[in-house]
Amino acid sequence: MERERISIMPQFAERVELARAYYDKFYSKTSNRLVFCGINPRQSGSGKTGLPFIDFNGINQLMSGKYKDVQERSAQFMLSIINKYEIGEFQNAVYMTNLSWYGFRRDGKNMNYYNLPRAIRDLFIESFIEEMKIVQPTAIVPLSGEVERKLKKLAADDQLDFPIAERLPHPFNCSFPTNVEKARERYHKCIEQHTGLQI
Template identity: 35%
Template sequence: MLAEQILSFFKKLKITAPLPKGVEVLNPYRNKETFSLCEKFYTRFYNDTHSRKVILGINPGRLGAGLTGVPFTDPTKLEMLGIPNAMPKVRELSSEFIYTFIDKFGGPEKFYKQFYFSSVSPLGFVSDGKNLNYYDQKELARALENFIVKSLKEQLSWGFDRNICFCLGEGENYKFIQKLNERHLFFERVVPLPHPRFIMQYKRKKVNEYIDKYLTELTD
């Protein structure tokens, strides 16, 4: 079952390459409570062998996947999905957008049956207590390349649709995955979408327009 493969993948995630000074790895899967929540989420939505399209974010952040282990899903959204948790009920901007979109798409059951969320780097990073994207430092991106390639190859071995990948982030995240894709041929094509955090932080008044854009691209 896909759920078993995903959970096994999470359990063994590890970065062995030396990272730049001051950069710490954010690995939520080492936390027993977090891993237990992941088990509940993935056995509910991915306990099958269906193929799905891949959506790639950047890397887990402290208030979303870096806390719950589930991409773009903060503790309040887990509660909404019927997965109780004792985590602080913080709200992540990206999670707010994604679940508003999922609701318009037809709900979590329908969405997760067709799509698989992951990130270019499945582990996150912090520096001085703040979120750090893998591409924020060139040295960090270089150090992570082998880890990123290996992680993507393993996930794609589970039978996902390789005709298309949706990349969240039209700037650095898209450039990075596009270059890797040209070399490794992970997907036939990579389609960039505006990142949820960018939308919620800078384009909040146009949220409905961006939700329509997501719906158009993902249901095309």
């Protein structure tokens, strides 16, 4: 990707131990989970922690961490959803990921997965498909129109053999004060419908 001036956000290599600790704590137990699926990490939230939709403020709360209390809007909205349940209860029922595990930059600026050259996109999609085979989701909830289109295309091409649930608005859009209450209702309703988990 060097020729296209594209690089992977450096924090991912630096947060391997944090990611391992998080997944060991919350996802070592086999369970049938609903999957919330975004596009890719961005610089300010999961781009720093290496964990989808989790910022350092969330890490401090969920894992008793001692990181600088950095917050990001999407992650704070997701934390408000998670905090309605007991710690670990949400993770037993819901798995959060992205089409691409990695975040990208071009010339130092955030770059979305779908703007990558196709050959590179295909590599990350292969990884996502393998991840879903491991997770065995009860359903996958797209968190943007772009994700919804890609998931439905993968399903139509027989590359993804799991139900695609109704799309939910992206957590960043949900985080605005005028949207947050109704968005939380939609997220909790989706969780209850697909997992039986109740607040």
